[in-house]
Amino acid sequence: MAFAPLDPVLHNQLRLAVVSLLVGVEEADFTFILEKTGATRGNLSVQLSKLKEAGYIRVKKTFKENYPNTSCALTPQGITAFEQYVAAIKEYLG
Amino acid sequence: MAFAPLDPVLHNQLRLAVVSLLVGVEEADFTFILEKTGATRGNLSVQLSKLKEAGYIRVKKTFKENYPNTSCALTPQGITAFEQYVAAIKEYLG
DNA sequence: ATAAACCAGTTTACAACATAAACCAAATGA
């Protein structure tokens, strides 16, 4: 059985939710993620930074209809990490 | 929709591993859990306390062949919590 | 009998983390 280590970047509720979302849509902006996850803006900002720092997402900042717009997408590394996390945690779930 | 909250007591690698183990064997002592999880003794001690405090395990301290022996088992609440955690996190895993 | 090594844990100290609150800057509305 062995209990494979769980990637600490992904083993966090909000970061996992973000990545889970991105796996589905392949591109999402800040506000969309905010609504889907129910997070606060501050927390989301911090966790997106961490995902970016880990190389799991890329963040594209532009302006959309005069407003700043932060758009996120998974990187290949992010996809791989998520798949590995899923495989790893399943060992814990019986 | 999705992203049900993840029980913070169980959303921890070592505590989850412990509960996962206990679901299987229905009684295990400190050293056994230590070996199966690869944790340090200090960390295991702390996390067992938290599981106990949460009411998820019961801890029985006895002596076995002259040495102190700490034996753990899941409580019904622990079983329920684990089942709920499993159901919740599956929503994140796609 | 004493010392050294070992067993089975607990306590503690500190770094890392998670999060809400406070803040910032530009855009729009009254």
Place this chain on the structure above:
DNA sequence: TCATTTGGTTTATGTTGTAAACTGGTTTAT
């Protein structure tokens, strides 16, 4: 023009996770 809204970021603070240090006793060796 003054306030409110949008779209975030930074900061402050409490919470967690963990290794190191410690306790209390046992076995082995001398």
